[in-house]
Amino acid sequence: MHYHPPILLWALYGLYMTSIPSLLLVGCGKMGGALLERWKQSAIAAQFDIIDPTHAQKNESNVHWHTSLDAIPATCSPSVVVLAVKPQQLAQLLPAYKIRFAKNPPLYISVAAGKTLSFYAAQLGEHAHVVRAMPNTPALVAQGMSVLCAASTLPASSRKIATDLLKSVGKCEWIDDEAKMDAVTAISGCGPAYVFLFIDSLVKAGVAMGLAEPLAKTLALQTISGSIELAAQSTRSLEQLRIDVASPGGATQAALDVLMKNGGLISLIRDAAEAAENRSQELSSDE
Numbered sequence: 001m002h003y004h005p006p007i008l009l010w011a012l013y014g015l016y017m018t019s020i021p022s023l024l025l026v027g028c029g030k031m032g033g034a035l036l037e038r039w040k041q042s043a044i045a046a047q048f049d050i051i052d053p054t055h056a057q058k059n060e061s062n063v064h065w066h067t068s069l070d071a072i073p074a075t076c077s078p079s080v081v082v083l084a085v086k087p088q089q090l091a092q093l094l095p096a097y098k099i100r101f102a103k104n105p106p107l108y109i110s111v112a113a114g115k116t117l118s119f120y121a122a123q124l125g126e127h128a129h130v131v132r133a134m135p136n137t138p139a140l141v142a143q144g145m146s147v148l149c150a151a152s153t154l155p156a157s158s159r160k161i162a163t164d165l166l167k168s169v170g171k172c173e174w175i176d177d178e179a180k181m182d183a184v185t186a187i188s189g190c191g192p193a194y195v196f197l198f199i200d201s202l203v204k205a206g207v208a209m210g211l212a213e214p215l216a217k218t219l220a221l222q223t224i225s226g227s228i229e230l231a232a233q234s235t236r237s238l239e240q241l242r243i244d245v246a247s248p249g250g251a252t253q254a255a256l257d258v259l260m261k262n263g264g265l266i267s268l269i270r271d272a273a274e275a276a277e278n279r280s281q282e283l284s285s286d287e
């Protein structure tokens, strides 16, 4: 018997990957939009419905845009509902979803910062299947970092669906201690913003020293991605890798003396991450 290897591989992949009949995305802004883009490309669901009052795009054969829950057809019964609206909107919005999907309750995956599993249980019912997820925007280029948590009673099949969805946009980890989600938010959820600020600062410094902006951007991006690759592949510690660049009395050491003076960048980043963690905690106490 002859078979075509790629077809066989694809069939095996299909067996391994969860097949989601239909996914409803609620809120298609920066985060929801990044997830949707990758999910559409990897065809992880057979059918996508999206609710967003302002960001509607052209319908495709398996992608349908709606402006509100009331506007979706009565026949729409998603197996997964992904909540990607602002955290402050959820309390007002969820009761209608609970009623609408009462007959065939979906798996809810929420990416909202700060909203706890007990909040979702109060809004959607104690028995609702809910995953709390914290992804980040590099999901758009399949390099996201997502951390998930759920009640211990969540069925393994739902866990697998959530894992497959988030793995399709990058790396994915589960944590048992939900209290750590605020720290996760502060590090990987908000983290891309810190990194973009750092890259931009490096570009601006290059431009201030007379480099053309495109060249300064190339230098900054390649230096950062090269350093990330080196850090990921090397057995040396981050501290040692830094020391490897800086000969005593040299140019790098002159820069590090500025960056590390009185705690410098290390304490600045810690303060920044703590501010994000506190804000994430405040969002959950608004419940």
Ligand SMILES: NC(=O)c1ccc[n+]([C@@H]2O[C@H](COP(=O)([O-])OP(=O)(O)OC[C@H]3O[C@@H](n4cnc5c(N)ncnc54)[C@H](OP(=O)(O)O)[C@@H]3O)[C@@H](O)[C@H]2O)c1
Pocket: 026, 027, 028, 029, 030, 031, 032, 033, 051, 052, 053, 054, 055, 068, 084, 085, 086, 087, 089, 093, 111, 112, 113, 134, 135, 136, 137, 189, 190
């Ligand atoms: N951005 C990130 O890097 C990031 C990372 C991790 C997690 N998150 C979480 O992701 C969620 C969304 O954040 P975001 O940055 O993507 O915000 P965003 O860009 O403002 O996206 C939210 C989207 O929801 C739409 N919307 C408002 N009311 C709605 C409703 N009733 N039904 C359906 N859609 C509605 C908004 O439309 P309008 O613009 O018209 O209001 C907007 O398009 C937040 O809970 C946030 O904590 C974000």
